[in-house]
Amino acid sequence: MFLMTPLFTRLLTTEQYGYWTLFQSWETVLTIVVTLNLTSGCYMQSLVKFDDRKDDLASSFATLLTCVMIAFLVVFLTAPDFFSRLIGLPVRYVLAMFVSIWSSAMFLFWTVRQRVDLNYGPFVALSVAYTLVVSVVGVIAVLLAPEDAKADARVFSYAGTCLVMFLGLGVRHFVRGSEHFSRETWVRALKYNLPLIPHYLSQVLLNQFSRVQVNMYCGVAAAGIYGLAYSVGMAVQMLNSAVLNVLTPWMYQKIKDGHAADARRGFLPVFVLLFAACLLVSAMAPELIAFFAPPSYSAAAWIVPPIAVCTYFMFAQSVYDNYILYHERTVFLSIASIVAAIVNIALNAFVIPRLGLVSAGYTTLACFILSSVCHCIVSRRVMRKESKAATAVPVRPIYGMGIGLLIGSGLLVILAQYPAPRYLFALAALATVLVAALKAKKHVA
Numbered sequence: 067m068f069l070m071t072p073l074f075t076r077l078l079t080t081e082q083y084g085y086w087t088l089f090q091s092w093e094t095v096l097t098i099v100v101t102l103n104l105t106s107g108c109y110m111q112s113l114v115k116f117d118d119r120k121d122d123l124a125s126s127f128a129t130l131l132t133c134v135m136i137a138f139l140v141v142f143l144t145a146p147d148f149f150s151r152l153i154g155l156p157v158r159y160v161l162a163m164f165v166s167i168w169s170s171a172m173f174l175f176w177t178v179r180q181r182v183d184l185n186y187g188p189f190v191a192l193s194v195a196y197t198l199v200v201s202v203v204g205v206i207a208v209l210l211a212p213e214d215a216k217a218d219a220r221v222f223s224y225a226g227t228c229l230v231m232f233l234g235l236g237v238r239h240f241v242r243g244s245e246h247f248s249r250e251t252w253v254r255a256l257k258y259n260l261p262l263i264p265h266y267l268s269q270v271l272l273n274q275f276s277r278v279q280v281n282m283y284c285g286v287a288a289a290g291i292y293g294l295a296y297s298v299g300m301a302v303q304m305l306n307s308a309v310l311n312v313l314t315p316w317m318y319q320k321i322k323d324g325h326a327a328d329a330r331r332g333f334l335p336v337f338v339l340l341f342a343a344c345l346l347v348s349a350m351a352p353e354l355i356a357f358f359a360p361p362s363y364s365a366a367a368w369i370v371p372p373i374a375v376c377t378y379f380m381f382a383q384s385v386y387d388n389y390i391l392y393h394e395r396t397v398f399l400s401i402a403s404i405v406a407a408i409v410n411i412a413l414n415a416f417v418i419p420r421l422g423l424v425s426a427g428y429t430t431l432a433c434f435i436l437s438s439v440c441h442c443i444v445s446r447r448v449m450r451k452e453s454k455a456a457t458a459v460p461v462r463p464i465y466g467m468g469i470g471l472l473i474g475s476g477l478l479v480i481l482a483q484y485p486a487p488r489y490l491f492a493l494a495a496l497a498t499v500l501v502a503a504l505k506a507k508k509h510v511a
Contacts, residue, residue, distance in 0.1 A: 070201045071297060074220065075359040077208045082217040084286035085155075087293030089163070089221055091277055092153050097167050098266040100138040104131045105174035106266070108258040111392060112251075113182045114318045120182075124175055125243025126251040128236065131175075135168055154281075158218070162225035169228035172236035182315045192231075200227040261400060268403035272410050272433055273380075276426040279414045288423045295366035295427065298354050299373025302343045306381045309336055309506070317388045333385065333460055335505035340378050341467045342498035347374040348478045349492040352485075367482065369427035371475045376431050378471055379438040382464050386438075386445035393448055402440035406433045435468070 075083055097103070104127055112123050142149050142160065150157045173196075180189040204223045211219035240246065277296060281289035313336065347354070351370035355363060390399055410433035417425045442461060474491075481487050 070205070071294070071358045073205055074208070075294060075363060077205070078216055078220065080287040080290040080362060082220075082290075084281065084288075084290035084293065085217045086220050087277055087290060087296075088281060088286075089155060089159055090293075091275070092155060093163050093166060094273070095267070095270050095275075096163060097170075098263065098270055100135050100164070100167060101131050101171050102134055102256070102259050102263060103266045104134075104255060104259060105171050105178065108255050109175065110178050110182060110314060111258075111318060112255075113179060114315060114322060117182075119245075120179060121243040122245035122248070123243070123251065124179060124239045126245045126248045127255065128172065128175055128239035128243075129246045130252050130255060131171055132168070135164065135171075139164055159221055162221050166225040166228045169225075169232040169236070172239060173228075173232040175239055176235045177311075181311050184315075196227075196231050199231060200224060203227050264400040265403040268400070268407035269437075271407040272403070272430070272437060275407075275411060276414055276430050279411070279418055280423045280426055283418045284423050291363050291366050292369060292423050292426060294355070294359050294363050295369035296373055298351070298358055298366070299347065299370040299427070300377060301347055301354075302340065302374055302377040303380070305343055306340060306377055306384075309339070310381065310384055313385070314388055317385075318392055321389070321392050334463055335502050337378075337382070337464055337467055339499055339502035339506055340381050341471055342495045342502060344374045344378050344471055345474050345478070346492055346495035346499065347371075348475045349488045349495060351478070352482055365424065368424045368479070371479050372427040372431040375471055375475050376434045378468060379431075379434045382468070383434075383438040383441045386441045389445045390441075390448050399441065399444065402444055403437060405440065406437035409433050409436060438468075439465075 074086070078086065109123070109127050112127075113120055116123065142164075146157045146160070150160060153160070173192075177189055177193075180186065200223075204220055204227075207219040207223035208216050245251070277289050277292050280292045348371040351374075352367045354370065355367040359366065387399060410429060413429040413433065414426055417429055442465075446461070478488060478491060481491075
C-alpha cells in the first residue's frame, strides 16, 4: 500500500490527497474512541495469560467491541451534521469510517491470535491478498471516478474493500467461540482499557494531529504535502510494527515465566536494526519524495528526517510500555502520554503559523522524545516494584543510539544537496540493517 503512494499522489490533486490523509488521521483517532482499542493490550495479554480459552476470548472481545461501536454510531446519527463539522469531514466519510474501523478490528483480533500462536503463514497470505486488492481497487476507482469525485472514490473503495475482505473473519469470531457475553471478561477488558484511552488518544494525537494543525494553519494542500512526508518518514514504522508484533508476545511470555531480565539480550540488536533503518530513510529522503510524488511535493523532503527519527523513539516507548501493560499499571501511561500530546499541540500552535509546515516535523520529534523518556521512567519504576528487575529495561545504550541518530539525521539534512555523501551513508546503513536483522533473529527466541 505504501508503494502505491506515487500513483495516488499523481492521480489526485494535492487538495484531494489532503482529504485522504485527513480521513486516515481521523480514522486513527476515532478507532481509539469507538472501539476503546480493545484489539490492543488487554486482548494479547489475555491470550497469553488464559491460553486455554482463546476462541471464547475472541468471541467475547468481538461482541463487546461491536456493541461499543453500535452505541457510538447511534450517538453520531443523532446529530451527524454537528459531528461532521466538528471533525471537518463530510457525513458520508464518517459513515465509511465506521465500516472500515469495524472491519479492520475483526482483522486485528485475528492477527493478534496468529502472532501469539506464532502462526505467520495465514497472516502473511491474507495481508498480502488484502494489500493487493485494496490497492488495485483503489486505483481503478479513482481512475473511473469523475474529477470532482476522486477523493470519494479513494475513501469508499478503501472502506468497501475492508468490509468485503474481513467480514468473514468477524463471522468466524462469533461462530467459533461460545462465550459471546462474559461478565468477567468484559469487566476485566473495560477496567484494563478504559484508563488507557487517554494514553492511546494522546499517542494518536501526537502521531497524527500535526497534519490536522498544518491543515488549520496552512491549508489542505499543505496537509497533503505534510501527509506524504509523514508517510515516507514513517516507512520505518512498518519495520517497527513487524518487529514489535513478534517481540511483544515473546516479552509477555518471558515475564510470565519469571525471566524478564533474560529479554535484555534480545533488545540491543533490534534497536541497532531500527537505528540504521532510520538513517537509511533520512539519507534517501530527497530521492524518496521524488519517487513518491511530483515536484509540487518537493518541500516534503525536509520533513522526512525528523519523522524517521520519531519512529526510533516510538519503538523504544513501545518496548517500555509492554512491561507496564503486562502488569496492568495502565494509569501511569496516560499521564505521560497526555503531557506529551498537550506539549505537541501547544508547540504546533505557536510554531507552524510562524515557521510553516516543515517545523511541524521537528516539534513532533521533540515531543516523541519527551514521551519516550517519560514512559521509560514509569516502566523502570513498575519493573522495580513488580519483579525487582529494573535492569531488564536497557536505557543507556538505547538513548545513546538515540542521540547518535539525532546527530546523524541532522548531518544528513545539511547534506541534502550533496548526493554522494548521502549515498555512502545509505550503503553503510543498509549493511548495518542486514547484519542487525540476523543478530536480532538469533537472540529473540
